[in-house]
Amino acid sequence: MKKTLTLLFLFIFLISFSQESINFENTTFKEVLAKAKREKKLIFMDAYASWCGPCKLMEKNVFPLAAVKEYYNANFINARFDMEIGEGREIAQKYQIRSYPSFLFLNGDGDVVMKNFGYMGGEDFIAIAKEANNPLLVNSNPKALFEKGESDPAFLLNMMRQNAQTDYELAKKVSERYFKVKKDQELTRDDIGMLLYFLKSPSDPNYQVFKDRKANIVKEMSEDIYNQFDVNIKISKVMESSLDQNTGVINDDYFYKNAIPLVGKAEAETALNRMKVIYYPNVGNFKEYEKAALIYYKNADDFDPEELLKAAWIFSEHVDDKISLKKAEVWAEKSVMKSENAENTYILAKIYAKTGKKDNAKIYAEMSKNIAQQQGKDSSAATQLLQSLK
Template identity: 40%
Template sequence: MKSLISIIAFLMLSFTAFCQGGVNFEHITFDEALAKAKAENKLVFMDCYTSWCGPCKYMSETIFPQEKAGEFFNPKFVCVKFDMEKGEGPELGKKFGVRAYPTFLILRPDGSVQHKVVGGGDLEGFIARVEKGLNEKTSLDYLNKVYEKGKMNKKQLMAYQIALNDAYEQAKSEKVGEELNKILKDKDKMKKEFWPILEESPYGSDNFKLVVNNIATFNKNIGKEKVDAYLYGNYSQAIDNTTRRNAKEPAKTLEQIRQELTNIDLENKDQLMSKIELAQATIDQNVDKIISLAEQAAETKSEELWSIVNALNSISSKVNKAEAGRIVALGDKFIANSPENGKAYMTNFFEKFKVAAHVGVYFYELSYEDALKMAKQQGRKLFIDCYTTWCGPCKYMSETVFKQENVGDFLNQNFICLKYDMEKGEGPELAKKFGVRAYPTFVIVNPDGTIRHKLVGGGEGEKFIERVKESFDDNKALGALDAKYNSGNRDKAFLSQYAQVMVANYDPNAKAIVDELLKISTDEEKLSEDYWFIFGNSELSPKDSEAAKFLTDNRSKFNETIGKEKVDNRLSEGLFREILMVIAGRGQKTDVKRLDAIGREVKALKLSNEKTLLSSLAIAKAVKTENIDKILTACEKELPKLGKDSQMIAYYLSGSLAKANDTQKARWQKIVQANTGK
């Protein structure tokens, strides 16, 4: 009974394996594969691959899953596969000298190599290459041993060279090829059995010339279809080679191929002639000709898409906007005609021409992660517009500045440009990552994701371009300055430059850098114009700070180096701001006593703008009464004394006068008209 159950179980497993189709790659160790091969009297078929290898994926996803592949491999082999960069892979790769991917090994149960095949291909051709390894006398190992004995005949040498080619052992193959050429006569090479050797011979070789000069004989012995495929492939490759960098006498080679083709009856000769025309235009860098040929190819659905793409790529830096637009118009057709695994490349390829054709800044629609991948691939920096929908300057930059051709040409050429709403999607996370505190902020990111520079606030076209150019300068780019500071640079000039860039970016750490600078600076240095950015900024030298005290204690000296008006404006800055808040109706914490104290402070400072401050103070005191008539009376008296500041004060008063009646509104209108002309 147990025996019957075992038989049934075996049959069920066998049936399941049979029904699966495709090659059955077993998940076992190398030693287990050898043991199983010995037990089942089979060979081991080992697929040596890597995760990044395109041909490996093609074999794994397209060839090996086919039912015919399973029918061939499964009965003959214990099939296993190893990633050459993981697990047992590196050790096995070293053991068997695996240098290219994919490599396929046929191993005996004792672990010795019987045959090797490098590279994939269509199923029929691949099986034919593997079958040579199944036959002991056509296997690479057997032929190696026979060759070492020096007893090979013509047919064996031919088989050996084919096996060496399959194993990608080029040096040995060339040596054997030289030996064959010495003993083979032309009539031998024209026989069917020697065609695999000639089939490997490139354009310009003696064997290639033999085929060209004896096409009729080869067509008869080999078949016109195979001969035409051989000639077409070699001519096509030779034409492509003329457009490579450092090609020798490319124009001469093209003309020679053109003359040879005129005398040959070859299938698809017209396509080769078109390729010659395209190659010549590429060599000449004839932009209009290349684009015209690409347009023709798009209409005829040419199979030479990649040659055309290479030609277009060669002129990508030379096209003007109109020419780039013509190329963009071809994109959809080229993408549609390309294979599935090439569509993504085609899409990216034509996008760079969209950028070139675009008037103004071209903003890519990419996630930040995908944008960084592109930046790494292209070795370019990211330019990121960090905006919000409610920000007026953001809208101005988007709708006016970024639409200007000169701004677009500069940014598109130097950066991959992106824009993110800081309040939507991944915006909030990016705002935190980049330290965005004001809008608009523009962040320039290195390909490795580190910040190169930041700019806060916009600007007109050329001026904005000049600001962005600061990112090219290690003495101005914020990221470069950060790196210098973190590496220990504490030079005074450096700290000064670093602090000023941080201030421009509203960085709260700017004051810490300023304090560090002031500790190592002399009084003479502090009094210079170079340091006024500190004392002239109330956030860097706030009230009651050491910097503010230094300013008041050295006021007369600052008057000499900076100018009395600038110094007085700085000293009155905080007081004037406090007065304005009261006038605007937002100074709840500032009572009348505080206003009186401000008045005494203004008089004590003996400022050049004392009259302006005291007139504004008088209006502020009237606002505190919340009596509209008193406010209007104060304005009638004080606004004429304010001169150019009267318009600003009138603007701030709008809130405090919101409850005025019609008579008061008319009176206010008359005051405004008299003092501002509006």
């Protein structure tokens, strides 16, 4: 009797333990695929690494949540593989898994229905599962479904996201169908982001959506930003062609010749300088950046102080002309006037030092050092600047 009770308690313990988390299959990937096909379910795969902290936190904090295990156990064939041992290495290579944890939703043929990654809370973890769990995808390849004309909005949205980085042209075609389906519905902020991501030219079918839905889009962004997007869309190909790939320099003459007929002289000039202040710092051409920034930020009151501070920082690091640096003083001062912090006071101090305003430089370098120390931040840059000003 005692032995029977012991076995019974052990059995109950094992059942309760198995329900402590998502029920992961303890078998090969091939067998997981076969089971998914047999039961007409999608596969959820936790692709992890033994050393990965966020992976352990998901296992400890999220997988055991009642709502999580209930949804995943009811709707998926669940599997876990360490991507650095055994067949996990082949899986990692096949699905190009480079960050952990990665979460894959696959059909029985091994096609990716959805892919996500990183630590997330229970609600978000269930949300991605619900998004992936489209009955259309259980037995069908997403691309084949699309080619057959599938127009389910959730399916199209998911397909756009999954292919945006790996097959841009396919994702762009999917986006065109998606926005046709959404023609009588309000666009969400995410929808607008997708629309703009795939919109490169006025000849794109979605450009008409952009124009027709202006009122909807302007609810999510200012009209000024909408107009900036409109200008950039109209001249995006001109921008691309105006960049000399050999020298890395933008050909102003070519740009103006082709852009002015599309958007007018004033818009073309603004767009060109906006392009330059984004492009030139990234390629290390600070002489051209200096010229463009002085034109683009001429009316400093039209710009956010944080954008001006970024320009001031680049000038403090890479510009020596004192007349140019005087302009950067104004940009940095606007940020400091809005709210003093360790970063903007340091940048202003550095610019003052370069323009010969030693006393001002000392005041703001000291301020930067004190703010940094009070907030537990690194104050070494401000300290070094103070020492150089002695």
